[in-house]
Amino acid sequence: MSIVTQSHGGDAGAPNARALEHVRALESTPADGDIAADERADFGYLFPPSGDPNNYLSSDVLGQLDELAELMVPAPGDGGPTVTPDSTLPAVLTYWGQFLDHELTARTDRDSVVSNITAAAPGSSHADIEAMLKNARTPRFDLDSVYGGRALGSGMTPQQARDTATVISGMRHPTLKNKMRVGTAQPDGPMPDGLDPHRDLPRFGQVSAKVREAFLRLVPADKKAKFEATLKKRALIGDMRNDENLIVAQFHLSFLRFHNRVIDFLEANDTGWIADFDAAKRLTTLHYQWLIVEGFLKSICDPAVVQRVIDNRAEHFFAFRRAYAERNGARGLGNALPLEFSVAAYRYGHTMVRNNYDYNANFGRPGNILNQASFELLFRFTGGGDIFGNDRLPDNWIIDWSRFVTADGNHADGLAARAARKIDTHIAPPLETMVNEGNEEGLSDQIRAMLKSLPKRNLRRGFNLRLPTGQALHAHLRSIGAVQSQPIADVGAILDNRPDVTAFLQGSSARLHERTPLWFYVLAEAEAAGGNRLGELGSWIVASTFIGVLLDDPESALSIGFEPTQSPLRLPGDAPIDTIERWMRFALVLE
Secondary structure (H helix, E strand, C coil), rough: CCCCCCCCCCCCCCCCCCHHHHHHHHHCCCCEECCCCCEEEECCCCCCCCCCCCCCCCCCCCCHHHHHHCCCCCCCCCCCCCCCCCCCCCHHHHHHHHHHHHHHHHCCCCCCCCCCCCCCCCCCCCHHHHHEEEEEECCCCHHHHCCCCCCCCCCCCCCHHHHHHHHHHEECCCCCCCCCCCCCCCCCCCCCCCCCCEEEECCCHHHHHHHHHHHHHHCCCCHHHHHHHHHHHCEECHHHHHHHHHHHHHHHHHHHHHHHHHHHHHHHHCCCCCCCCHHHHHHHHHHHHHHHHHHHHHHHCHHHHHHHHHCCCHHHHHHHHHHHHHHHHHCCCCCCCEEEHCCCCHHHHHHHCEEEECCCCEEEECCCCCCCCCCHHHHHHHCCCCHHHEEEEEEEEHHCCHHHHCCCCCCCCCCCCCCCCCCCCCCCHHHHCCCCCCCCCCCCCHCCCCCCHHHHHHHHHHHCCCCCEHHHHHHHHCCCCCCCCCCCCCCCHHCCCCCCHHHHHHHHHCCCCCEEHHHHHHHHHHHHHCCCCCCCCHHHHHHHHHHHHHHHCCCCHHHCCCCCCCCCCCCCEEEEECCCCHHHHHHHCCC
C-alpha cells in the first residue's frame, strides 16, 4: 500500500543511484486509494536473465501479440452459456484468487517507466526492471488488506502517520472496539436469504468527517478531486481494489464478518481464549492461511505438485530469492516475488471469469428481478462504480454464496452455470472491452481499444517486462529439478479444438508456437490437461510462490503446522472450519 515511484538509469543495466534512493525514501508512503503504510518489496526473474534471444519473444512481435489476443476472445454477440467452456471448479475460486493476488502484489498491472504496454518494444534491461519495478504490498498472507497494515513507515511524514492512524481507527467498530466495522445494505428488497442485512463493506459515509478529511490528505493532489466527489460511497478497507467488483467485495466482507463472529464465539464459549481483537485476528488469519493451501491451492493446482513443494520446503523458491539477492545486492529491498508469477502464471484466473453469474434469487434463478447478473453489473454495484445512485449496496444485491462455493455445471435452462470457466486460452468477451479501463480523455481509438482489452494488456505486459518464453522457463525449471515434465515443443499442437489459433501460432513469423508468451503457455498447458486446474509448470509457479511466502513467515499456519481441528472455533455440531463453505457459514454470510 505504498506509492510506486519508478525510474531507470538508461541502457547500461545498472540502476540510477539517485532514482533508487528516491524509491527507498518513499517505500512506506500510502498510495492513492490505499490506507496504511506497506513495506516495499522486490520482483525478480525465476529464469536467470539470459543473453540468448531464443529464450525470449522476438523484438517485432507486438502486432502478432495483439492478433493472438483477439483470437482468444469468442466472436462478438456470442453471449450464451457456452461462449467459453465451464470447468468443474466452483466460481468462488475466481474471486478468492483475486483477493489473494491483492494480498501479495500491487502495481505490476499499471504502466511505469519499465513497463509501458503502449511501447513497441521493451524500454529497459532486465537489470533495470529488477532494480526499479517494486511491489507495493507486503509479500505475506497477513491480511493487511483487511486490517489496514501499519500506521507508521520510514517514508511517512508525522502528519501522514497521524492521518493513517486516524483512518485505520475508522476501520474498527466505533463502540465494540474488538470488532471490525461493517456496512449495512440499503433496503431495496427482497433480501436473498434470511440472514441480517449487515453485509456491505464499511464506507466512508459511515465515519466521522475527521476520518474522511484524514484520508483525503493522504491522497495525491492530482487524485483528490476524484476521491472527494465519490468518497462517501467508497469502501473503507485496506485495499480499495477489493471493491472493484461485487463478488470480491462480498468475499472481503466475509473476513470482517468472520473476525467479528470469532469475538462472539469466544465470548459465548469457554475456550481459554480471551475474546479480544488480537485473538480474533490471529484465529482469522490462521484459518485463512490453512485454507489457502488445502482449499485454494489444491483445487487450482495439481495437488501432487503442491505436496511436492511442501515436502521440499519450497527449496527452489528460496533459491530464486538467493539468486535475486546475488544479482542485485544492496540495491534490492528484499522479499522478492517472481515476475513470472505476478505478470504471467497468476493471471490464469482471467480465463475463469464468466459473462454472467447465477448470483442470487434476485439476479439469478428463479429471476425475481433478472435471471442472471452480468459481469458489467458486478462492477457497477461497487464504490468504484456508481451503485446506481446509491451510497450503499442495495440489500437485494447481497450475494448467495451457496451458488459459488460448490460447482454445478447444469445450464440446461440456458442460464449461467454455477461454476468457473475452464483455465484455458478462451477469454470471456467482457474482458475484451473492460468498462473501467481506457476512459481517459485524449486517447486515440487504437490505444483506447488496447487499454480496454485484458488479453492485449497481459501479453504486452509480459513482453515489455522481458519475461522468458514458456518453453525457456519450463526447460530451466526441469534442468534444476523443480518440474518433471518436458517443455511443450509446439503449443499450437496441444490446443483443444482451436484450429484458428493453432494455424496462427504455427504460421507466425515470430514462431509463437515454439517461442510462446509465458501467460499463453500456462493457459495452453492447463487447457491440454482438461482446464480444471493448472498444468505442472503453472501449478509449480503458483504453488511454490504461495508456499514459499507462507514458509517465510514463521507464524503462518503452514510454518507452525496449524490444523482447523486445533482451533477453538466450531460450527454447530462441533464441525471444524475446514472448507470455504464452512468459513462462509461461520461468518454468517451463508445460511
